[in-house]
Amino acid sequence: MKYAKIELHLHLDGSIDLVWGYKTALKRRVIDEKTTFEQYYSMMYKNDYPTREERMKKFDFPCAVMQEKEDLSDSVYYLAKRLNELGLIYAEVRFAPQQHTLAGCNQKEAILAVVEGIKRAERDFPDLTIKLINCLMHKGKDADVNMKENMETVEATRETLGKYVVALDLAGYENTGDFMKYAPLFEKAREYGIPYTIHAGEMGDGSHVLDALKMKAYRIGHGINCVDHPDWLKAMVESQIPMEVCVSSNCGDGRNYAAHPIMKMLEAGCNITLNSDNMMFSRTNILNEHAQLRSIGVTEEQLRQCMENAVNAAFCDEETKIQLRKKLGIEGF
Numbered sequence: 566m567k568y569a570k571i572e573l574h575l576h577l578d579g580s581i582d583l584v585w586g587y588k589t590a591l592k593r594r595v596i597d598e599k600t601t602f603e604q605y606y607s608m609m610y611k612n613d614y615p616t617r618e619e620r621m622k623k624f625d626f627p628c629a630v631m632q633e634k635e636d637l638s639d640s641v642y643y644l645a646k647r648l649n650e651l652g653l654i655y656a657e658v659r660f661a662p663q664q665h666t667l668a669g670c671n672q673k674e675a676i677l678a679v680v681e682g683i684k685r686a687e688r689d690f691p692d693l694t695i696k697l698i699n700c701l702m703h704k705g706k707d708a709d710v711n712m713k714e715n716m717e718t719v720e721a722t723r724e725t726l727g728k729y730v731v732a733l734d735l736a737g738y739e740n741t742g743d744f745m746k747y748a749p750l751f752e753k754a755r756e757y758g759i760p761y762t763i764h765a766g767e768m769g770d771g772s773h774v775l776d777a778l779k780m781k782a783y784r785i786g787h788g789i790n791c792v793d794h795p796d797w798l799k800a801m802v803e804s805q806i807p808m809e810v811c812v813s814s815n816c817g818d819g820r821n822y823a824a825h826p827i828m829k830m831l832e833a834g835c836n837i838t839l840n841s842d843n844m845m846f847s848r849t850n851i852l853n854e855h856a857q858l859r860s861i862g863v864t865e866e867q868l869r870q871c872m873e874n875a876v877n878a879a880f881c882d883e884e885t886k887i888q889l890r891k892k893l894g895i896e897g898f
């Protein structure tokens with residue numbers, strides 16, 4: 566469909582091109598030279614993790630092949646190539662710079678390496694615009710564990726903010742520790758004029774969406790557990806904060822789309838955008854997300870509205886939004 570072509574919530578490490586990832590894992594000796602593509606594939610799609618925390622560890626693998634500047638640059642380039650093939654016209658890709666410093670890059674260098682890949686993609690795929698969001702990491706229990714690295718991410722984002730780097734995010738182990746301990750990082754971001762989204766109410770308690778509002782988030786990543794309490798859902802509707810919903814990712818391997826709270830959120834009047842989260846790990850893309858939602862009764866009008874919401878909530882400048890609306894055929898702007 567014409568309007569199904571924007572992504573606001575796409576993790577670079579969870580969305581890398583599988584073939585590129587395999588070749589790079591061999592080249593960097595992340596996997597043994599005897600490892601076949603089929604073995605690599607089953608490692609990537611292993612799904613018998615005992616807990617959600619364990620499941621998060623699968624991100625270690627793509628992170629391991631994205632340490633050299635050249636690989637960081639190529640990872641986003643090949644993702645952009647795929648997005649272009651799918652017909653997307655705009656995507657905000659996110660990654661956590663502090664996870665990519667093992668080969669000697671500092672965070673700013675890691676960001677600039679990804680930006681270099683985006684610039685190459687921009688030249689080769691002129692119909693696609695890519696922006697970059699830098700993720701702060703929630704590493705569990707105590708925010709102090711990586712407060713220093715997170716503050717470095719805020720500083721590196723300030724230094725690189727511009728045409729390509731557009732915002733911050735908080736990602737990681739949402740369901741442990743005190744969420745509000747991250748507030749000082751976002752105070753700093755506001756001081757620097759950096760907009761931000763926050764993963765909240767995805768794997769963790771639904772009340773985290775209220776914390777995200779308290780921390781003055783511009784958007785919320787997922788937020789689906791807001792349906793667990795009428796007051797939390799009401800706060801989402803009343804604030805009209807844009808919510809980056811990623812249905813396949815939330816459904817996991819069970820893929821029971823009808824059990825997902827999106828219908829309840831749509832009916833309540835939440836400001837919803839639709840996204841893929843992790844194209845590789847969740848074996849999905851934005852076209853598939855729309856197809857799955859149609860299958861559970863989401864209407865064309867609701868899908869069109871979600872895409873319009875995404876343009877309104879995008880972290881790009883107004884001129885880019887005007888172009889996106891023209892391309893998407895959204896009238897009245």
Ligand SMILES: [Zn+2]
Nearest residue numbers: 576764786842
């Ligand atoms: Zn996410």
